[in-house]
Amino acid sequence: MTTDIVRIRQNWAHAVAAKEIVGRLFYEHLFRIAPQTRPMFPDTLDEQGRKLVQTLSWIVDHLDQPDALGSGATDLARRHIGYGVLPEHYNAVGAALMATLQEGLGEAFTSDDHDAWLRVYSGLSQQMIAAAYSEAG
Numbered sequence: 001m002t003t004d005i006v007r008i009r010q011n012w013a014h015a016v017a018a019k020e021i022v023g024r025l026f027y028e029h030l031f032r033i034a035p036q037t038r039p040m041f042p043d044t045l046d047e048q049g050r051k052l053v054q055t056l057s058w059i060v061d062h063l064d065q066p067d068a069l070g071s072g073a074t075d076l077a078r079r080h081i082g083y084g085v086l087p088e089h090y091n092a093v094g095a096a097l098m099a100t101l102q103e104g105l106g107e108a109f110t111s112d113d114h115d116a117w118l119r120v121y122s123g124l125s126q127q128m129i130a131a132a133y134s135e136a137g
């Protein structure tokens, strides 16, 4: 298992101990970073936050199983086309996730942790975008 996965699992185990807060912080940051995404979501975000945290937990659990991760992420990305999501939104979601971890974990979220999340999120989101939006996908 790579160091990135170990870091991510430690951070996530810590963060999900307060999963309601993670869900709330995530959408606060997303709508600050990319206000144009607010109308894409329902008015009430509790259920949405629960689904997001559940799916992020599934992703974190499967980081060392690239086949399962790839097919789960591809399905997720294809469903997102129907929600009106565009490739450029993925960067805003990544930034909101980092800001959530930063705020939620405070000093426990080190710059090495930040870099690990960024590497893994970038790889995963590129894979999702390629699967959902490329002509061949």
Ligand code: HEM
Binding pocket: 037, 040, 041, 042, 048, 051, 052, 055, 056, 076, 079, 080, 083, 084, 085, 086, 089, 090, 091, 093
């Ligand atoms: C790795 C990245 C992402 C994860 C893990 C994720 C997770 C989820 C989950 C679990 C759902 C519930 C429905 C389903 O499973 O199909 C969902 C719905 C949704 N997501 Fe994402 N998402 C991601 C990226 C994005 C991006 C980039 C956007 C762009 C703003 C976005 C916007 C939405 C919207 C608008 C819905 C539907 C809300 C509704 O009408 O209920 N998501 N997402």
